[in-house]
Amino acid sequence: MKKIYIILIFLLLLGGVLVVLRGSEDDWICQNGKWVKHGNPSASMPTTPCKGANDYSNEILVDSPGANDEISSPLIIKGRARGNWYFEASFPIKLLDEQGKEIAITNAQTKSDWMTSEFVPFEATLEFNRPDSDKGVLILEKDNPSGLLENSARIEIPVVFEKSEKIKIKTFFNNSKMDPEFSCNKVFAVEREIPKTQAVARAALEELLKGTRKIEEKDGYFSSLNQDVKIQGLVIENSVAKVDFDSQLEFQVGGSCRVSAIRAQITQTLKQFPTVKDVIISINGRTEDILQP
Numbered sequence: 001m002k003k004i005y006i007i008l009i010f011l012l013l014l015g016g017v018l019v020v021l022r023g024s025e026d027d028w029i030c031q032n033g034k035w036v037k038h039g040n041p042s043a044s045m046p047t048t049p050c051k052g053a054n055d056y057s058n059e060i061l062v063d064s065p066g067a068n069d070e071i072s073s074p075l076i077i078k079g080r081a082r083g084n085w086y087f088e089a090s091f092p093i094k095l096l097d098e099q100g101k102e103i104a105i106t107n108a109q110t111k112s113d114w115m116t117s118e119f120v121p122f123e124a125t126l127e128f129n130r131p132d133s134d135k136g137v138l139i140l141e142k143d144n145p146s147g148l149l150e151n152s153a154r155i156e157i158p159v160v161f162e163k164s165e166k167i168k169i170k171t172f173f174n175n176s177k178m179d180p181e182f183s184c185n186k187v188f189a190v191e192r193e194i195p196k197t198q199a200v201a202r203a204a205l206e207e208l209l210k211g212t213r214k215i216e217e218k219d220g221y222f223s224s225l226n227q228d229v230k231i232q233g234l235v236i237e238n239s240v241a242k243v244d245f246d247s248q249l250e251f252q253v254g255g256s257c258r259v260s261a262i263r264a265q266i267t268q269t270l271k272q273f274p275t276v277k278d279v280i281i282s283i284n285g286r287t288e289d290i291l292q293p
Helices: 002-022 200-209 214-218 256-271
Strands: 027-031 034-038 060-064 069-071 075-082 090-097 102-110 119-126 135-141 154-161 166-175 188-195 231-237 240-245 278-283
Touching (some): 060 154, 075 090, 075 135, 090 119, 166 200, 166 256, 188 200, 200 231, 200 256, 240 256, 256 278
Parallel strands (some): 069 154, 240 278
Antiparallel strands (some): 027 034, 075 119, 090 102, 090 135, 102 119, 135 154, 166 188, 231 240
8 A cells, every 4th residue: 555655646746747847738839939829828928028030139139229119211220230140241121111011221231340250230321201101110131142041030120100290281183073064274172181391382293293082083083184293393483483394294195175284283283382473384394385285
């Protein structure tokens, strides 16, 4: 009987040791830098960082910006990376919006000799236009001239785009409901909200060239301007706005009615500002023989 007790105690102790060594079947485990459920853990997901396969803190350290920092353009990026993170003393940096669309790209440059296994300081300047989304991701990639997947590495830093002050401007379009007979040079204002800028007249024209939005089209608004027209210059002097466009403005434009509508859209969009009384339109510097019917 004594031997049986000894055996039972031994088995219990052995089972306890195995449980400790093996751990719980129901737990959170770290895989590829993310917490993943194993079984059905009773505890909630850990809040501590998961340092898995995507943790490259031993290869690159970013001093600024930090995670969830508010950023604006131009963005200065500083940090340190080991020599093998670079190639030809640089590595690529990308900025994405919340939907994963690339906003801007640049290269970080070393501040000292990169042919070393030690940490080498780097710096980069990234210029970008603020996207519509409030959040984004800054990606610092290991330079990988081989293109092989096993040699690739990257770190991702979540960022918040600085909130910009807004102003309201007007763009002018034709409207099939307000002007069913289409009187050509009759245009109607649509209010838009844009980031505050000193070049407000040019910003208003840029909004005009974007065309109508879906919700505006439902109300009958439409544009007579071609798509992809570019502004080559805008000068306002003595109450006269001189605006120069590329040749796309008159590409395959025919009919006196459409020509009048194009001129009216541009003219009225610029004349909303008190500093503009008259408008002169040119194409590649030409004012004669443009926008002919």
